[in-house]
Amino acid sequence: MEGKDSIGVIKGIGEKTEKNLNKLDIYTINDLLEHYPRGYDVYEGIIPIITAKEGEIMAIEASLEKSVQTKKVRNLTIVSCTVKDQSGFMNLTWFNMPFLKNSLKLGTHYIFRGRVVRKNGILVIEQPAILSKEEFYNRLNVLQPVYPLTAGITNHTISKAVKQVLAQINLTEDYLPKQIRKNYNLVTYNQAIREIHFPKDKEHMMKARKRIIFDEFFLFTLALNKLKESKGKNQSNYILKNTKECEELVKELPYELTNAQKKVWREIQNDVGNGTIMNRLIQGDVGSGKTIVAVLALLMAAKNGYQGTLMVPTEVLARQHYESLEELFTSYGVKVCLLVGSMTIKEKREAYERIKSHKVDIIVGTHALIQEKVEYDQLALVITDEQHRFGVRQREAMANKGLEPHILVMSATPIPRTLAIILYGDLDISIIDELPSNRLSIKNCVVNSGYRPTAYKFIEKEVLAGRQAYVICPMVEESEMIEAENVIEYTDKLKDTLPGSINIEYLHGKMKAKEKNDIMDRFKKNEIQVLVSTTVIEVGVNVPNATVIMIENAERFGLAGLHQLRGRVGRGKYQSYCILVSGSDSKETKERLEILNKSNDGFFIASEDLKLRGPGDMFGVKQSGIMEFKLGDIYTDATILKNANEAAKTMSEADIAQICKKQPNLGEKIMSYSGNTLL
Numbered sequence: 084m085e086g087k088d089s090i091g092v093i094k095g096i097g098e099k100t101e102k103n104l105n106k107l108d109i110y111t112i113n114d115l116l117e118h119y120p121r122g123y124d125v126y127e128g129i130i131p132i133i134t135a136k137e138g139e140i141m142a143i144e145a146s147l148e149k150s151v152q153t154k155k156v157r158n159l160t161i162v163s164c165t166v167k168d169q170s171g172f173m174n175l176t177w178f179n180m181p182f183l184k185n186s187l188k189l190g191t192h193y194i195f196r197g198r199v200v201r202k203n204g205i206l207v208i209e210q211p212a213i214l215s216k217e218e219f220y221n222r223l224n225v226l227q228p229v230y231p232l233t234a235g236i237t238n239h240t241i242s243k244a245v246k247q248v249l250a251q252i253n254l255t256e257d258y259l260p261k262q263i264r265k266n267y268n269l270v271t272y273n274q275a276i277r278e279i280h281f282p283k284d285k286e287h288m289m290k291a292r293k294r295i296i297f298d299e300f301f302l303f304t305l306a307l308n309k310l311k312e313s314k315g316k317n318q319s320n321y322i323l324k325n326t327k328e329c330e331e332l333v334k335e336l337p338y339e340l341t342n343a344q345k346k347v348w349r350e351i352q353n354d355v356g357n358g359t360i361m362n363r364l365i366q367g368d369v370g371s372g373k374t375i376v377a378v379l380a381l382l383m384a385a386k387n388g389y390q391g392t393l394m395v396p397t398e399v400l401a402r403q404h405y406e407s408l409e410e411l412f413t414s415y416g417v418k419v420c421l422l423v424g425s426m427t428i429k430e431k432r433e434a435y436e437r438i439k440s441h442k443v444d445i446i447v448g449t450h451a452l453i454q455e456k457v458e459y460d461q462l463a464l465v466i467t468d469e470q471h472r473f474g475v476r477q478r479e480a481m482a483n484k485g486l487e488p489h490i491l492v493m494s495a496t497p498i499p500r501t502l503a504i505i506l507y508g509d510l511d512i513s514i515i516d517e518l519p520s521n522r523l524s525i526k527n528c529v530v531n532s533g534y535r536p537t538a539y540k541f542i543e544k545e546v547l548a549g550r551q552a553y554v555i556c557p558m559v560e561e562s563e564m565i566e567a568e569n570v571i572e573y574t575d576k577l578k579d580t581l582p583g584s585i586n587i588e589y590l591h592g593k594m595k596a597k598e599k600n601d602i603m604d605r606f607k608k609n610e611i612q613v614l615v616s617t618t619v620i621e622v623g624v625n626v627p628n629a630t631v632i633m634i635e636n637a638e639r640f641g642l643a644g645l646h647q648l649r650g651r652v653g654r655g656k657y658q659s660y661c662i663l664v665s666g667s668d669s670k671e672t673k674e675r676l677e678i679l680n681k682s683n684d685g686f687f688i689a690s691e692d693l694k695l696r697g698p699g700d701m702f703g704v705k706q707s708g709i710m711e712f713k714l715g716d717i718y719t720d721a722t723i724l725k726n727a728n729e730a731a732k733t734m735s736e737a738d739i740a741q742i743c744k745k746q747p748n749l750g751e752k753i754m755s756y757s758g759n760t761l762l
């Protein structure tokens with residue numbers, strides 16, 4: 084078996100499973116091996132039912148009190164039952180597992196293990212695993228990998244497949260020179276891959292992680308260094324002059340640009356006017372007003388007779404920008420068009436035609452913008468919104484579309500300067516370090532679920548005063564389907580609680596793009612006052628009239644993620660509020676959430692978060708996922724990042740060629756970061 088082989092060669096993986104694995108971007112054996120656990124589950128002992136705590140995972144040994152009930156709610160089958168041990172009773176529920184009705188027998192003792200949640204005021208274990216004594220005790224205190232999943236793929240499917248591959252594959256060829264391994268105290272590739280999936284203990288897992296993260300950062304910085312070298316300060320084909328329209332737009336804005344915005348705008352003008360190609364990153368906290376600076380740059384490109392694009396991570400955002408740009412630019416005679424994946428073939432074809440013939444100046448869209456079929460005419464400026472989804476590769480693919488256009492990247496990730504210099508090695512950095520002066524600081528509170536009625540009353544009060552609110556629903560990791568169902572259920576309950584005059588709608592990842600856009604449009608127009616949503620409320624959504632965000636299960640998010648979510652409010656002149664509802668009473672959770680409670684400053688939060696979370700602290704909290712590293716976290720793994728960067732710098736062209744010979748897929752890996760032919 085070889086890394087390049089298709090996953091179809093694994094015994095037990097049929098066509099259907101293969102298709103489902105493809106949805107997780109797993110096509111080859113290598114992809115599977117690099118589908119790292121997102122955490123580890125550690126089985127602790129059996130405890131009495133009476134000690135159940137909301138939000139925690141528990142194992143109980145119990146028997147059925149009554150026979151199993153099933154009911155159908157929309158397209159979900161819900162199986163539920165009550166079990167008892169000597170200390171008390173507990174309700175259990177499963178989704179879409181109707182067969183349990185016949186397999187669970189009265190009078191038999193089972194071990195159930197799962198997360199305790201509160202439903203209608205009662206504690207319930209949701210989706211518990213049912214284990215035999217032997218299975219349970221075999222797993223006790225052993226780190227079990229927990230993989231990112233998709234519909235049709237269980238954790239068991241992946242871990243079984245990985246086990247089989249590890250038994251058959253030879254991974255002893257290590258591309259990383261021995262000296263580097265020695266200098267930075269890194270285990271071999273072979274050991275790392277084996278132990279990241281099935282670690283002997285936490286210490287081994289940490290060593291495996293360190294090596295894999297080192298590789299991620301090493302290859303990334305290698306690619307960046309190359310990119311930087313190849314770019315140099317190249318001559319630009321597009322020299323953009325300042326235009327009177329930009330000055331007019333600045334004058335017409337309902338606010339004055341902050342000094343930080345003015346400074347960044349000047350830097351951009353200088354970049355695009357001095358004859359070299361601009362490669363610039365604008366970094367600014369959520370809501371600091373990056374968009375208007377990008378808008379000015381686009382107007383300038385259009386008024387110089389060129390095209391410009393604005394590429395964002397989601398369709399909802401693309402539409403939001405498209406609509407506001409169209410409104411802003413019409414009076415300047417600048418034509419804007421939208422290009423997103425969900426458009427019909429006919430619509431897309433029309434867009435391609437208008438782009439190619441330069442009937443439009445500004446194109447706003449998602450990754451559809453970089454598809455091969457799009458041909459631009461004099462594309463002078465590419466702006467991407469780097470909310471963790473666009474890596475160097477996409478940036479380059481876009482750049483290659485034009486005759487080397489100017490590139491502007493916007494990021495709301497608060498990265499300390501020393502790290503930013505490494506991570507954005509090929510870019511100059513501008514920082515918007517000042518919020519608009521009309522902003523009031525967001526008021527925060529951390530509460531438990533008992534506070535919900537008060538929170539709902541508060542939302543009602545704000546809505547009656549003309550404002551709007553977001554409610555972010557509990558996170559469900561098992562399946563998007565169940566998550567969607569939760570959102571619908573939550574919305575129904577909220578409708579029962581709040582007055583009928585308040586329009587409440589929901590948004591979740593399973594909805595069609597058109598439905599999502601429609602809901603967002605109506606929320607923007609204040610036809611919807613309360614939006615219940617999963618985290619699909621993406622970074623960048625801008626509804627300044629929304630003043631409350633209530634986040635359920637706040638304990639399950641990383642602080643960076645919470646800060647981004649919170650950034651959906653406090654974007655206008657009104658006092659805004661963030662209610663963090665925590666489903667856990669643990670001291671660590673309280674400490675973590677307290678950081679957000681205390682501060683609204685992204686840099687401060689990131690650095691405090693770092694102090695609390697040690698490196699490799701991957702239990703329980705969703706990682707920030709910045710810049711597409713599979714395991715590496717730029718904050719907690721900053722030391723590894725610095726080391727990897729240092730090591731990459733020592734590599735000469737010949738060294739790289741040498742190690743690529745040893746490991747042919749290394750070249751591909753580097754390319755996957757850079758999108759550039761390096762070798």
Ligand SMILES: Nc1ncnc2c1ncn2[C@@H]1O[C@H](COP(=O)(O)OP(=O)(O)OP(=O)(O)O)[C@@H](O)[C@H]1O
Nearest residue numbers: 338339340341369370371372373374375495519623
């Ligand atoms: N100088 C300013 N004074 C007052 N309001 C401003 C100013 N600049 C921008 N705004 C307004 O602030 C809001 C947030 O701005 P914008 O959407 O550009 O934020 P952002 O930096 O892109 O944030 P995010 O990272 O969350 O997307 C918008 O409604 C915008 O109109």
